[in-house]
Amino acid sequence: xxxxxxxxxxxxxxxxxxxxxxxFLVWRxxxxxxxxxxxxLILFLGFAVATAIYLTxxxxxxxxxxxEVLASALLLQTVLTAGYLMGYAGIIEYSPSAxxxxxxxxxxxxxxxxxxxxxxxxxxxLVGKRLDHLVSAGLVRQSKxxxxxxxxxRLIVEFTIVYRRMLFEPPFGEG
Amino acid sequence: xxDGTYVLLTCVVGILLLPLLTAVFNLxxxxxxxxxxxxxxxxxxxxTVNVIVLVALLLPAASNSFxxxxxxxxxxxxxxxxxxxxxxxxxxxxxxxxxxxxILTEFYRVTDLSxxxxxxxxxxxxxxAARVRRLLTLDQLRLQDGKLTVAGRTxxxxxxxxxxxxxxxxxxIRPPV
Numbered sequence: 545x546x547x548x549x550x551x552x553x554x555x556x557x558x559x560x561x562x563x564x565x566x567x568f569l570v571w572r573x574x575x576x577x578x579x580x581x582x583x584x585l586i587l588f589l590g591f592a593v594a595t596a597i598y599l600t601x602x603x604x605x606x607x608x609x610x611x612e613v614l615a616s617a618l619l620l621q622t623v624l625t626a627g628y629l630m631g632y633a634g635i636i637e638y639s640p641s642a643x644x645x646x647x648x649x650x651x652x653x654x655x656x657x658x659x660x661x662x663x664x665x666x667x668x669x670l671v672g673k674r675l676d677h678l679v680s681a682g683l684v685r686q687s688k689x690x691x692x693x694x695x696x697x698r699l700i701v702e703f704t705i706v707y708r709r710m711l712f713e714p715p716f717g718e719g
Numbered sequence: 720x721x722d723g724t725y726v727l728l729t730c731v732v733g734i735l736l737l738p739l740l741t742a743v744f745n746l747x748x749x750x751x752x753x754x755x756x757x758x759x760x761x762x763x764x765x766x767t768v769n770v771i772v773l774v775a776l777l778l779p780a781a782s783n784s785f786x787x788x789x790x791x792x793x794x795x796x797x798x799x800x801x802x803x804x805x806x807x808x809x810x811x812x813x814x815x816x817x818x819x820x821x822i823l824t825e826f827y828r829v830t831d832l833s834x835x836x837x838x839x840x841x842x843x844x845x846x847x848a849a850r851v852r853r854l855l856t857l858d859q860l861r862l863q864d865g866k867l868t869v870a871g872r873t874x875x876x877x878x879x880x881x882x883x884x885x886x887x888x889x890x891x892i893r894p895p896v
Contacts, residue, residue, distance in 0.1 A: 548721070548722070548723030549722070549723050549726050549727075549791055549792050549795050550789070550791040550792075552723070552795065553791050553794060553795040553798075556795075568887065568888065571888045571889065572888075572889055575888070575889070575890070608721070609723075612721065612723035612724065612727070613723075615727060616723065616726070616727055616795065619727065619730065619731075619799060620795065620798060620799055620802075623734075623798075623799050623802035623803050623806065624798075624802050626802075626806050627802040627803075627805045627806050627809075630805070630806060630809040630810075630813075631805070631809075631881075631884075632884075634877070634881050635881045635884045635885055635888070635890065636885075636890060638893075638894040639874075639877075639878060639881070640818075640846055640847065640850050641816070641850045641853065641854060641859075641874055642874060642875065642877070642878030642881070643894070644847060644850045644851060644854060644860075645854065645859065645860070645869055645874055645875050645878070646875075646878075648860060648867050648868065648869050649869045649875075653866070654863065654864075654866030654867055654868040655866060655867055656865055656866055656867070657848075657851055657862075657867060660847065660851070660867065662843070662847055664893065664894045665843055665846075665847070665894065666843060667838055667842045667843050669894060670818060670842075670843055670846055671818070671822065671837065671838060671841060671842060671843075671846075672834070674818050674819050674822055675822060675834065675837065677819060678819060678822060678823065683823060684822075684823070684826060687831075689833050689834070690831045690832065690833055691826060691831060691832055691833070691834070691837070692826060692830060692831035692832075693823060693826035693827055697823050697826065697827070698827060700820070700823060701820070701823050701824050701827040704813075704814040704820060704824075707810075707811075707814055708811075708814050708815075710738075710742060711738075711741060711742050711745050711757050711760075711811065712742065712745040712746055712749050712755055713745065713755060713757055713811075713814075713815070716821075716824045717814050717815035717816060717817070717820065717821060717824075718815070718816075718821070718849035718852070718853070719816065719817070719818050719820070719821025719822075719841065719845075719846060719849060
């Protein structure tokens with residue numbers, strides 16, 4: 545049995561669970577607006593605490609064994625944290641695809657596309673709210689009633705174009 | 720090389736293969752003249768990488784160069800690879816389905832727009848139509864006799880999980896419209 549990977553698996557899972565409990569407690573007290581900063585910070589705090597406990601109580605005999613355990617736990621913690629962070633966007637943003645499915649499911653005999661009414665979604669909820677996010681994040685500039693893209697926003701779009709071209713996809717997604 | 724390092728390196732190679740194989744499957748669709756869908760290709764890439772990593776973990780054991788192969792190695796590799804596959808797919812999905820990114824692309828294509836101009840180009844109807852097309856491609860919706868019905872459960876299952884997390888974290892379960 546490979547002790548380093550087994551210990552790394554247990555440490556990685558324990559640290560993610562610990563981080564998630566901290567995240568749950570903080571969110572129950574006050575949900576931070578800047579979650580892309582706070583969420584990874586809290587989840588990696590769990591990793592730091594779990595690692596300190598592991599090294600104090602169960603540290604391996606050799607230095608190289610400890611390095612393998614910590615590297616495998618860190619890799620697991622990183623992919624779980626990044627995956628959860630991406631999934632969290634779906635938790636707070638209410639996927640329009642899911643709303644479409646719920647709306648279609650509400651018609652037992654099916655529905656024609658032109659008759660489909662997704663009444664849980666509005667222009668303001670879908671577009672207006674996101675335009676406000678982009679303005680407050682400094683990606684879009686508002687000048688009186690007109691909006692235009694900032695250089696950082698332009699850079700993000702150009703990055704997505706390059707990435708999509710690498711996947712042989714059209715340059716722009718449908719949203 | 721120690722057993723632990725071998726498992727770690729196998730996982731890292733698997734992670735790197737995920738976007739590469741997604742591109743390869745898209746290229747195959749393009750050469751064949753089929754519709755390209757990175758959502759579909761990402762699923763195919765995930766299945767392929769799972770098989771590659773499984774074989775890579777079994778091979779050294781078969782040739783006795785590994786001390787032994789145990790369940791924790793497979794559980795570890797499966798967790799890392801599938802979490803990385805979720806990240807890789809989400810990264811593409813962000814460029815494809817994110818409304819924030821789409822609004823940015825609308826401003827990228829023109830000098831400036833008013834909110835009314837933006838809504839004339841991108842609004843609820845266009846978003847719902849794009850989602851219906853994508854859900855049909857992904858076999859989550861079916862079009863039969865001109866009527867849409869729910870065909871798959873994967874997206875709905877994801878939505879139900881999101882609802883559960885909202886409930887636990889004290890976030891409103893349904894959109895506050």
